Amino acid sequence: MKNLPEDKLTPAAACTSPTLRDIGELGAIERITRSLPNRQDVVVGAGDDCAIVRTGSSATEDLVLTSDPVIADVHFTADAAPESIGHKALGRVLSDIAAMGAAPRWVLVDIVSPGDTPIDVIDGIYRGMGRLASEFSVAIVGGDMAEGGSLEIHVFGVGSVPTGKGLLRSTANAGDLLFVTGNLGGSALGRHLQVEPRIDEGVFLRNWASAMIDVSDGLASDLRHLIEMSGVGCDLELEKLPISDAAEDMSDGRLAVEHALYDGEDFELLFTIPVERRDEFSAAWKNEFDLLCTQIGTITSNKEIIRSLNDGRDATIIEKRGYRHFA
Amino acid sequence: MKNLPEDKLTPAAACTSPTLRDIGELGAIERITRSLPNRQDVVVGAGDDCAIVRTGSSATEDLVLTSDPVIADVHFTADAAPESIGHKALGRVLSDIAAMGAAPRWVLVDIVSPGDTPIDVIDGIYRGMGRLASEFSVAIVGGDMAEGGSLEIHVFGVGSVPTGKGLLRSTANAGDLLFVTGNLGGSALGRHLQVEPRIDEGVFLRNWASAMIDVSDGLASDLRHLIEMSGVGCDLELEKLPISDAAEDMSDGRLAVEHALYDGEDFELLFTIPVERRDEFSAAWKNEFDLLCTQIGTITSNKEIIRSLNDGRDATIIEKRGYRHFA
Numbered sequence: 001m002k003n004l005p006e007d008k009l010t011p012a013a014a015c016t017s018p019t020l021r022d023i024g025e026l027g028a029i030e031r032i033t034r035s036l037p038n039r040q041d042v043v044v045g046a047g048d049d050c051a052i053v054r055t056g057s058s059a060t061e062d063l064v065l066t067s068d069p070v071i072a073d074v075h076f077t078a079d080a081a082p083e084s085i086g087h088k089a090l091g092r093v094l095s096d097i098a099a100m101g102a103a104p105r106w107v108l109v110d111i112v113s114p115g116d117t118p119i120d121v122i123d124g125i126y127r128g129m130g131r132l133a134s135e136f137s138v139a140i141v142g143g144d145m146a147e148g149g150s151l152e153i154h155v156f157g158v159g160s161v162p163t164g165k166g167l168l169r170s171t172a173n174a175g176d177l178l179f180v181t182g183n184l185g186g187s188a189l190g191r192h193l194q195v196e197p198r199i200d201e202g203v204f205l206r207n208w209a210s211a212m213i214d215v216s217d218g219l220a221s222d223l224r225h226l227i228e229m230s231g232v233g234c235d236l237e238l239e240k241l242p243i244s245d246a247a248e249d250m251s252d253g254r255l256a257v258e259h260a261l262y263d264g265e266d267f268e269l270l271f272t273i274p275v276e277r278r279d280e281f282s283a284a285w286k287n288e289f290d291l292l293c294t295q296i297g298t299i300t301s302n303k304e305i306i307r308s309l310n311d312g313r314d315a316t317i318i319e320k321r322g323y324r325h326f327a
Numbered sequence: 328m329k330n331l332p333e334d335k336l337t338p339a340a341a342c343t344s345p346t347l348r349d350i351g352e353l354g355a356i357e358r359i360t361r362s363l364p365n366r367q368d369v370v371v372g373a374g375d376d377c378a379i380v381r382t383g384s385s386a387t388e389d390l391v392l393t394s395d396p397v398i399a400d401v402h403f404t405a406d407a408a409p410e411s412i413g414h415k416a417l418g419r420v421l422s423d424i425a426a427m428g429a430a431p432r433w434v435l436v437d438i439v440s441p442g443d444t445p446i447d448v449i450d451g452i453y454r455g456m457g458r459l460a461s462e463f464s465v466a467i468v469g470g471d472m473a474e475g476g477s478l479e480i481h482v483f484g485v486g487s488v489p490t491g492k493g494l495l496r497s498t499a500n501a502g503d504l505l506f507v508t509g510n511l512g513g514s515a516l517g518r519h520l521q522v523e524p525r526i527d528e529g530v531f532l533r534n535w536a537s538a539m540i541d542v543s544d545g546l547a548s549d550l551r552h553l554i555e556m557s558g559v560g561c562d563l564e565l566e567k568l569p570i571s572d573a574a575e576d577m578s579d580g581r582l583a584v585e586h587a588l589y590d591g592e593d594f595e596l597l598f599t600i601p602v603e604r605r606d607e608f609s610a611a612w613k614n615e616f617d618l619l620c621t622q623i624g625t626i627t628s629n630k631e632i633i634r635s636l637n638d639g640r641d642a643t644i645i646e647k648r649g650y651r652h653f654a
Contacts, residue, residue: 017445025472028449037457039432039466051468053433055382055390055487063382063390067435067483069473105366106380108394110481115653118344122355130364139366141378145352146396147653149476154437156394156483160382 044168047229049099049214050159052166061160066096072151076193082124083131084193089153090129091195092216094136095267098202099214101167102159104138109155112148125153136199165206167271172211172230176272178297184219184266185247185259192265204288205271208281212271220261222270223297233302242294272299347653355653371495374556376426376541377486379493388487393423399478403520409451410458411520412480417456418522419543420484421463422594425529426541428494429486431465436482439475452480463526492533494598499538499557501628503599508620511546511593512574512586519592531615532598535608539598547588549597560629569621599626 020028033046043052043062050064070076070089090107097104109129111122126140133140138157181198198214205212213226219241227234238257244266247259273281278295285293347355360373370379370389377391397403397416417434424431436456438449460467465484508525525541532539540553546568554561565584571593574586600608605622612620 017447019442020440020444020446020449020472020474021442023446028446028472031446032449032453035457036453036467037460037465039464042433042466042468045466046469048469051433051435053466053468053485055386055388059382059386061382063485065433065435065468065483065485067437067470067481069437069439069471069481071439071473071475074474106369106378106392108378108392108483110394110396112396112398112479113347115348116346118346119350119355119358120344122347122359126359126363130362133364137366138364139369139372139380140363141369141380141392142373142375143394144396145347145355145653146398147347147401148398148479152439152475152479154394154396154481156392156435158380158390158392158485 044166048169049096050102052100054163060163062163062166064097064100064102064159064161064166065157066093067154067156068092068096069152069154080193082121083128085153086125086128087132088193088195089125089155090132090138091197091267093155093157094132094138094197094199095195095214095216097157097159098198099167099212099269100159100161101165101202101206101209101212102161103203104136104157104159104199106139106141107133107155107157109140109143109153111143111145112150112152112154113145114149114151115147117151121151136197161206167202167206167209167212169211169213169226170229172226172232172272172299173274174232174299174301175275176210176299177275177278177295178223178234178236178270178272178299179293179295180215180219180242180268180270181291181293182266182268183242183244183292184215184268185244185256185261185263186250187246187263187265189246189249191244191246195267197267198269198291201269201289201291205269208273208277208284209271210274212269215266215268215270216264218262218264219266219270226270227299227303230299231303233300234297235300236297240294240296242292242296352653371493375496376423377429379427381490387490389490389493391424391427391429391486391488391493392484393420394481394483395419395423396479396481407520409448410455413452413455414459415520415522416452416480416482417459417465418524418594420482421459421465421524421526422522422541422543424484424486425525426494426539426596427486427488428492428529428533428536428539429488430530431463431484431486431526433466433468434460434482434484436467436470436480438470438472439477439479439481440472441476441478442474444478448478463524488533494529494533494536494539496538496540496553497556499553499559499599499626500601501559501626502602503537503626504602504605504622505550505561505563505597505599505624505626506620506622507542507546507569507595507597508618509593509595510569510571510619511542511595512571512583512588512590513577514573514590514592516573516576518571518573522594524594525596525618528596528616528618532596535600535604535611536598537601539596542593542595542597543591545589545591546593546597548591553597554626554630557626558630560627561624562627563624567621567623569619569623
C-alpha cells in the first residue's frame with residue numbers, strides 16, 4: 001500500500017481487496033478489459049499485440065497502436081548501456097507492430113527518471129532509440145519527461161497496415177502449420193537488449209499468415225495466447241524447436257529446450273500458415289529472407305492444451321509458464 | 328545515480344556530466360529534440376501540445392498524438408481517490424488534444440504499480456478514466472501493466488482534426504488579442520484532480536484562434552511558450568486576469584494574482600484571436616458556451632518579454648516561473 005490512497009478505501013475494502021500480486025498481471029488485465037469504453041472505429045481493442053483503429057470510412061490504411069514500458073531492475077539491470085536501454089525500449093514496440101504485419105511510423109517517448117540522472121544517460125538512451133528509429137524510418141514525434149524514483153522509458157507507437165490486413169492472434173485455424181522465426185531461448189544472456197524487430201518479415205507475412213503474435217513472454221506462453229484467442233489447440237513438435245546458442249550456454253541446470261519454451265524476450269514472430277500453402281510459402285520466404293523460419297507444430301481442434309510430441313511418442317501438456325509481472 | 332549504469336560511463340563522464348536537475352526539464356527536452364529522427368508525413372513534431380501527423384496524401388483528417396504521465400507524490404498525493412487519479416491521468420491528455428483544436432478518439436494506458444496495490448485501486452483508476460472517456464466518446468484500446476516502485480499512469484492519446492486545421496503555439500501574430508477560458512490559480516486546492524478538458528471549446532476555436540496552448544504549467548510559463556514559439560511578445564493586463572475563488576482562498580501569503588500567474592494545472596485554453604474578429608468572436612462564443620472567456624492581453628512585436636500593465640502605468644516583466652520537473 002505504498003503511495004496509495006489508503007484512507008479512501010473503506011476498512012472492509014482495504015482488508016478484503018486482493019492485490020495485483022494476488023490476481024497477477026493477466027488477471028488484472030482481464031478484469032480491466034471487461035468494460036472499457038469503446039468506439040465504432042475501433043477494429044480490434046485491447047488483447048492483441050496492438051489495437052487496430054480506422055481513421056475514416058474511406059481510409060485505405062488501418063492504424064495499429066501499442067505501448068510498452070521498460071523499467072530499471074525489471075527490463076534492464078544497472079550494467080546495461082544507455083544505448084541498449086533505448087534500443088530495447090523502442091525495439092519492443094516495433095516488435096508488437098511487426099506482429100500485426102504493420103509498418104511502424106511514429107512514436108512518442110515518456111521518460112521517468114530521478115533528478116540526479118546524468119544527462120549523458122538520457123542522451124545515450126535517445127541515441128539508441130534514434131539509431132533503431134532511423135533504421136526502420138520511424139519518427140520520434142514527442143513525449144514527456146517527469147521526475148520519479150527509478151528510470152523508466154514508456155514508448156507509444158503507431159503503425160499502419162492496408163485496411164483489413166492487420167494480422168491477429170485470434171484467427172488461427174485447425175490444420176494450419178505453426179512457424180517461428182529465428183532461434184529461441186537464453187535472451188537473458190544479452191539478446192533481450194538487442195531486439196531485432198521483424199518488421200520486413202511481418203509486412204511480408206501479411207499476405208501469408210492466418211494468425212500471428214510476437215514471442216515476448218516466452219514461446220509456451222505466447223503460443224497459449226494464440227491458441228486460446230483462436231479457440232484451437234496445438235501439437236508442438238519439441239524436437240523441431242530452433243534453439244539458440246545462448247539457450248545451450250545457459251548454465252543453470254535447465255535443459256536448452258526449456259529455455260526455448262519458457263524464456264521471454266526472444267522478439268521473434270510466431271505465426272500460422274494454411275497447410276495447402278506450405279511449399280509455396282517456404283519457397284517465397286527463402287527467396288526473400290536469410291532469417292531462419294521453422295515449422296514447429298500444427299494447429300489442432302483440441303482446445304485448451306498444447307501437446308508436445310517427441311517423435312510422436314511422448315505427449316505431455318506444456319506448462320503454463322512465462323514471464324509475468326506481479327508474480 | 329540510482330538504478331543507472333554507472334560502470335558504462337567513463338569516470339570522467341561520470342564526474343563531469345550534468346544531471347537532469349542541473350539542466351532542468353526544459354533544458355533536457357530542448358537537448359533531446361535537437362536531432363530526433365523524422366519523416367515526411369510528420370506535420371508538426373515535438374514541441375507543441377501534441378504532434379501532428381498525416382496518414383496519407385488523400386487523408387481528410389490529420390492525427391494529433393500526445394502522452395502524459397501522472398506519478399504518485401508528483402501529480403497526486405496519497406489522499407487522492409483512485410477515481411480522481413484516473414480522471415486526471417486521462418484529463419491531462421484530453422486537455423493537450425483540446426489545445427490543438429482536435430477531437431480525442433483513442434487512448435492507451437500503461438500502469439506501473441507495486442505488487443501490493445489493491446486491485447480495488449486499479450479498478451477505481453479505470454472507473455475514473457472510463458467515466459471521462461465515455462463523456463467525450465474516447466475509446467481505451469489497450470496498454471500495459473508493469474511492476475514498479477510507485478504508482479504511475481501513462482496515457483497516450485490520439486485525436487483528429489481536419490487536414491491542416493490543427494492549432495499551434497507558434498502562429499500568434501503581433502496585434503492579436505490574448506484570451507483565456509475559465510478562471511486561473513489555486514488548482515492545488517483540488518481542481519488539479521478535476522480536469523475539465525475543453526474539448527468542445529477547442530473544436531470551436533479551430534475556426535477562430537490564430538494560436539493556442541493549454542495552461543498546464545501556469546499562465547506565465549505557458550504564455551512564454553506561446554510567445555517564444557511565435558516569435559512575438561505580449562502585453563498582459565494583470566487587472567483583467569480571471570482569478571479563481573481557490574486562488575483567493577490560498578492562505579500562503581502570496582497574492583491571488585500570483586497564483587493565477589504561476590500555479591500550474593488550470594487546464595484552461597490560452598489562445599489568440601485576430602483583433603478584427605474580436606466582436607464577432609465574442610458574440611459567437613457567448614452564443615455557444617456559458618464558460619467564461621476573458622481577453623487578458625495583446626500580442627506585441629516586442630519579443631522576449633511579457634509586460635504587465637496595471638492601468639497602463641506599472642509595467643514590469645513577468646517572471647520565468649511555473650511548475651518544472653527536476654527543479
